[in-house]
Amino acid sequence: MGRSPCCEKAHTNKGAWTKEEDERLISYIRAHGEGCWRSLPKAAGLLRCGKSCRLRWINYLRPDLKRGNFTEDEDELIIKLHSLLGNKWSLIAGRLPGRTDNEIKNYWNTHIRRKLLNRGIDPVTHRPINETSQEQVASTTISFTATDVKVKVEEDKSMVVVEEFQELEREDFQIEERCPDLNLELRISPPYQSHPEKIVGPKNLCFACSLGLQNSKDCSCKIGCSIGTSTGNNNKVGYDFLGIKNGILDYRSLEMK
DNA sequence: AAGAGGCCCAACCGCATACTT
């Protein structure tokens, strides 16, 4: 199907943002919140397309952005996350508070790539360069394309999700093999809550239970989950990275495209 | 001092996906 342009390009500004435009955008978002990017420019009196506004806000104007140089710890975290996730910059950014995907992408391309090359490591495969050139080892990397993980809560699709999850589970050992020293506390958590104690409901559902498949054969937490019972020990199982370690994937916390 | 070349990063573009009608 054809695509219409995201905006009327003939009447929009392009290029660097002016201070006035920034101020208009900030004050509009402060007053009305984020979202509705398509209608925002007109409402805010900006001659920009919605995409441009969104990008400007997310990458530059957001108040929670951490400006300044990356720390050594952040460097290492990015490298390790990249070795697991590849160029999934938004997922990587999700683990670095105050950093944007664009910022990390730029930083990767300008600094970290070179840093790894200097260490003799291929920035794509994260393997020693000479080893990479010797042979293409048939390795499996986790891909987060939509066809790999389709998390839908709709009941009719839930079995497909479980199958795809099991596929990820089988690949788990390869992650450990590639990063034996990796202990990033990579617990993907729900979006930040200023008052987490207010969250109501079971804290750690297994994947099947999260899909509403309690008591199904795919439920991996028959002992620990016990939704709605007083016997459930919800603290037994933590949020490991993607929940894979425990065979538990909390779909609620996955950032889906 | 000034020109050339490289680096950096904000912004753009095209596409994929989700959502709506």
Next chain:
DNA sequence: TAAGTATGCGGTTGGGCCTCT
């Protein structure tokens, strides 16, 4: 179910800045 629309993501670009000669 198909078509239309909105949003988000990753790759790429271009212009300003910095360094070197």
